[in-house]
Amino acid sequence: MRVGIIPQQSGGSYKFTIYLLASLGLLIATLPVIIIALMSFSAAETTSFPPQAYSLRWYIKMFELFQPNGENSDASLQIALLTSLKVAALVMLIASVVCVPLAYVLVRSGGRLKNGMELLFTLPLVFPLVILGIAFLLIAESLDLELGIWRLVIPHVALVLPFVLRNCVGAMSSIDIELEQAAISLGASPLRAGVDIVVPLMKPGIIAGLVFALIISFNEFTITYFMYTVDVTTLPIWMYSRTVSSLDPSTLAISFVIVLIDLALILLIDKLLAGRNSLL
Amino acid sequence: MNLHLEIDAVSKSFGHVSALEDIHVNVERGSFVCLLGPSGCGKTTLLRIIAGFERQSSGHLRLNGKDISTVAPHRRNFGMVFQSLALFPHMNVAQNIAYGLKLRGIKGAKQRERVDELLHVISLPEIADRPVSALSGGQRQRVAIARALAVQPEVFLLDEPLSALDAKLRDNMQIELRQLQQQFGVTTVLVTHDQTEAMMLADQLVVLDRGRVQQCAPPSEVYRKPASAFVADFLGSANIVQAKANAHGSHELFGQVIQLKNKSSQSHSVELALRAEDIQLKASDVNDIEANGEIIMLRDLGPSMEAIVKFEGNQIRVRSNDPELRLLELGRQVSLQFDPNRCIEFA
Numbered sequence: 001m002r003v004g005i006i007p008q009q010s011g012g013s014y015k016f017t018i019y020l021l022a023s024l025g026l027l028i029a030t031l032p033v034i035i036i037a038l039m040s041f042s043a044a045e046t047t048s049f050p051p052q053a054y055s056l057r058w059y060i061k062m063f064e065l066f067q068p069n070g071e072n073s074d075a076s077l078q079i080a081l082l083t084s085l086k087v088a089a090l091v092m093l094i095a096s097v098v099c100v101p102l103a104y105v106l107v108r109s110g111g112r113l114k115n116g117m118e119l120l121f122t123l124p125l126v127f128p129l130v131i132l133g134i135a136f137l138l139i140a141e142s143l144d145l146e147l148g149i150w151r152l153v154i155p156h157v158a159l160v161l162p163f164v165l166r167n168c169v170g171a172m173s174s175i176d177i178e179l180e181q182a183a184i185s186l187g188a189s190p191l192r193a194g195v196d197i198v199v200p201l202m203k204p205g206i207i208a209g210l211v212f213a214l215i216i217s218f219n220e221f222t223i224t225y226f227m228y229t230v231d232v233t234t235l236p237i238w239m240y241s242r243t244v245s246s247l248d249p250s251t252l253a254i255s256f257v258i259v260l261i262d263l264a265l266i267l268l269i270d271k272l273l274a275g276r277n278s279l280l
Numbered sequence: 281m282n283l284h285l286e287i288d289a290v291s292k293s294f295g296h297v298s299a300l301e302d303i304h305v306n307v308e309r310g311s312f313v314c315l316l317g318p319s320g321c322g323k324t325t326l327l328r329i330i331a332g333f334e335r336q337s338s339g340h341l342r343l344n345g346k347d348i349s350t351v352a353p354h355r356r357n358f359g360m361v362f363q364s365l366a367l368f369p370h371m372n373v374a375q376n377i378a379y380g381l382k383l384r385g386i387k388g389a390k391q392r393e394r395v396d397e398l399l400h401v402i403s404l405p406e407i408a409d410r411p412v413s414a415l416s417g418g419q420r421q422r423v424a425i426a427r428a429l430a431v432q433p434e435v436f437l438l439d440e441p442l443s444a445l446d447a448k449l450r451d452n453m454q455i456e457l458r459q460l461q462q463q464f465g466v467t468t469v470l471v472t473h474d475q476t477e478a479m480m481l482a483d484q485l486v487v488l489d490r491g492r493v494q495q496c497a498p499p500s501e502v503y504r505k506p507a508s509a510f511v512a513d514f515l516g517s518a519n520i521v522q523a524k525a526n527a528h529g530s531h532e533l534f535g536q537v538i539q540l541k542n543k544s545s546q547s548h549s550v551e552l553a554l555r556a557e558d559i560q561l562k563a564s565d566v567n568d569i570e571a572n573g574e575i576i577m578l579r580d581l582g583p584s585m586e587a588i589v590k591f592e593g594n595q596i597r598v599r600s601n602d603p604e605l606r607l608l609e610l611g612r613q614v615s616l617q618f619d620p621n622r623c624i625e626f627a
Contacts, residue, residue, distance in 0.1 A: 176366065178362040178363070178366040181331075181333055181362065182360065182367075182427075183368070183379065184333075184353050185331060185358060185359065185428070185437075186354075186380035186427070186431055187354050187355075187357065187383040187384060188354055188379075189352075197368060200370045201370060
């Protein structure tokens with residue numbers, strides 16, 4: 001249900017204040033994206049703002065960078081993108097394997113345990129990312145193991161767990177225990193009831209959590225900056241190294257494409273979470 | 281006598297709180313048993329113990345003479361209808377009914393046939409493909425019942441399934457439920473706090489209060505011969521009154537001499553139950569000595585009138601369809617009259 005916050009009939013100055021603050025907030029939040037979008041369509045060789053003329057040249061350049069064996073193709077970019085996707089996929093897999101059963105146990109055991117555990121899993125959110133990065137680097141170095149891609153996967157899992165767990169707990173909380181018991185009374189073992197009843201009903205929450213995980217892992221920079229190696233580099237690190245000396249407008253094109261994909265994913269989450277009520 | 285389910289000395293406590301104490305109930309094959317009592321009496325706990333969702337602290341459950349006290353709930357083959365109905369929201373009606381069949385390896389045409397059969401039994405053959413969210417309250421009810429009966433359960437358990445329906449629909453569903461139960465001949469245990477529902481459905485009533493069985497008998501017997509003041513009051517709102525012993529070795533109630541059958545309590549005052557419809561009011565002159573009751577409330581129930589009469593500090597409920605009662609007004613002095621044979625003594 002939507003409730004009109006702004007009075008429709010009266011309250012002129014009240015209305016004005018709300019609109020003013022809302023547009024100010026929106027402007028601050030979207031300004032970076034707007035600038036990147038404008039500059040990515042620039043026709044100029046340099047990244048001056050505002051652009052004098054517009055073109056798609058940097059998008060064409062971007063496609064060339066991604067081409068497998070083209071003249072302008074960049075193998076390091078392709079590997080970085082692939083690594084980013086691999087890391088995100090593994091992070092999503094691990095997070096769901098951990099969070100779905102954990103959410104079940106937390107909700108069904110109820111009360112204090114649930115609140116305590118949720119708080120514990122939220123801790124990575126309040127640590128400064130730089131400190132987390134240093135900590136994970138120290139751990140990785142002291143382990144003296146060839147971790148490969150797992151040097152990135154493990155810290156990313158720690159980062160996304162609160163988001164995935166929270167969404168799973170939210171979805172789980174709305175599942176009446178009588179639904180499970182109904183399945184059991186009809187002859188389903190508790191495990192079977194979980195697979196047939198609980199998981200399908202949790203699905204919107206699980207997917208929403210995993211989309212968060214995908215976005216966070218794919219865009220993560222700070223911790224990854226401490227952990228990356230020459231062999232294991234992600235797309236944000238590649239973009240940073242590409243722009244740190246001189247700003248390459250094709251990275252702006254890449255950025256804008258990523259923003260658009262993120263936006264689509266956020267809309268998907270919104271739809272999933274809004275749809276949860278109608279499921280019951 | 282064909283004993284089906286036997287609840288033998290079942291007790292349950294949560295920590296130090298005792299929810300059920302020494303419950304004995306014998307359920308005959310094909311009979312309809314109602315567990316009746318006020319909220320907190322332990323009736324739902326007892327049903328959940330029968331279903332296997334709670335484990336009794338002591339005592340045994342036997343099914344066909346076999347001890348099932350420790351059998352897991354999904355191996356008991358007891359169909360259950362929950363208070364929330366618990367229809368699976370991500371499945372349509374047919375999938376809900378078929379779920380138990382699927383678990384039993386009944387597939388394809390045979391499964392469809394059985395689902396169709398049940399949809400016909402609940403007279404809703406056209407709703408098979410509908411999502412459960414599109415059903416009305418009564419339809420959900422029927423689907424939940426069909427889902428539980430589809431698996432041909434040993435025992436059919438219902439936990440206040442009709443409490444969420446409005447009065448008219450509830451009445452219809454009670455009739456339907458009773459017909460279905462007889463048609464399937466399935467042994468049924470239903471939990472309710474509604475005494476009319478219990479009276480109308482049950483072959484056998486189990487009246488519970490504070491974790492103990494107060495009485496276990498057919499409804500007519502529970503109504504006519506309540507075993508305790510609690511049962512008399514809970515079923516049919518009887519007046520619980522004190523008959524005083526008089527000098528002649530008999531008792532007096534409302535100024536009328538009565539002979540009690542129970543000889544052991546000759547010299548004390550005795551607790552009796554007297555139903556509201558078994559008392560008549562007689563308006564009397566101001567000087568009448570026996571007229572020491574005063575009407576303090578009158579209400580029209582439609583087919584009958586109800587009066588509350590203050591008599592020696594007690595409030596006595598009187599119900600009658602006698603037109604004369606309509607002529608009385610508040611504050612009127614009245615005498616209370618009754619047939620002594622209608623007094624209910626407790627053992």
